[in-house]
Amino acid sequence: MINLDDLKYDNGLIQAIAQDNDTKEVLMSAFMNREALEKTIETGIAHYWSRSRGKLWKKGESSGHMQTVKAIYIDCDMDAVLLMIEQEGGACHTGYRSCFYRNIEGDVIGKKVFDPEDVY
Amino acid sequence: MINLDDLKYDNGLIQAIAQDNDTKEVLMSAFMNREALEKTIETGIAHYWSRSRGKLWKKGESSGHMQTVKAIYIDCDMDAVLLMIEQEGGACHTGYRSCFYRNIEGDVIGKKVFDPEDVY
Numbered sequence: 001m002i003n004l005d006d007l008k009y010d011n012g013l014i015q016a017i018a019q020d021n022d023t024k025e026v027l028m029s030a031f032m033n034r035e036a037l038e039k040t041i042e043t044g045i046a047h048y049w050s051r052s053r054g055k056l057w058k059k060g061e062s063s064g065h066m067q068t069v070k071a072i073y074i075d076c077d078m079d080a081v082l083l084m085i086e087q088e089g090g091a092c093h094t095g096y097r098s099c100f101y102r103n104i105e106g107d108v109i110g111k112k113v114f115d116p117e118d119v120y
Numbered sequence: 121m122i123n124l125d126d127l128k129y130d131n132g133l134i135q136a137i138a139q140d141n142d143t144k145e146v147l148m149s150a151f152m153n154r155e156a157l158e159k160t161i162e163t164g165i166a167h168y169w170s171r172s173r174g175k176l177w178k179k180g181e182s183s184g185h186m187q188t189v190k191a192i193y194i195d196c197d198m199d200a201v202l203l204m205i206e207q208e209g210g211a212c213h214t215g216y217r218s219c220f221y222r223n224i225e226g227d228v229i230g231k232k233v234f235d236p237e238d239v240y
Binding site: 041105 | 145193195200214220224
């Protein structure tokens with residue numbers, strides 16, 4: 001087991017990427033502190049650190065769109081983790097399956113899977 | 121086109137994830153400043169901001185393992201970009217195809233594609 005003390009936290013945080021375990025689509029990118037990573041490992045459900053709210057964030061707690069974690073990978077310099085997940089509903093609070101639903105040209109290329117007004 | 125001034129830079133930086141355009145493997149996670157993103161868009165070759173060296177970093181400049189960018193996606197809250205790339209050689213300076221070559225259990229699950237001593 002990787003020692004969680006060996007991770008390179010920057011202001012207490014590491015990058016966390018969630019990738020769909022089946023389709024390999026990257027669904028979101030967020031941050032974790034050590035507690036969020038511990039909770040994720042313990043429970044098998046993705047937890048992050050919400051920078052905007054300044055607190056631990058169990059993904060899907062209000063929307064029901066939880067992420068079941070199938071594997072966790074860690075990068076070479078130990079400042080990022082990659083979660084292979086099964087996504088309930090959509091990862092994005094705007095209703096899209098992935099948070100990366102636009103290209104840099106500004107076109108919407110993502111798939112809307114729920115109406116945010118129905119779940120928040 | 122997304123206005124690059126509208127991105128949410130944190131201390132001047134956004135998260136940048138590189139994903140293999142063919143295999144969909146996530147190869148690395150790094151940071152970009154506005155200049156790195158502009159250079160990436162202009163040249164079609166991935167540029168990042170090296171936090172350790174404190175400077176613009178054209179990926180593969182010393183190793184030759186450059187990344188040709190096929191598409192750029194931007195996330196909902198505009199603080200992360202996802203690059204779909206063609207990776208020359210390996211993305212990781214340790215010689216692995218992906219920087220995420222270990223799982224949280226500490227097992228090496230990645231594929232070594234070059235010997236770092238040969239290229240650096």
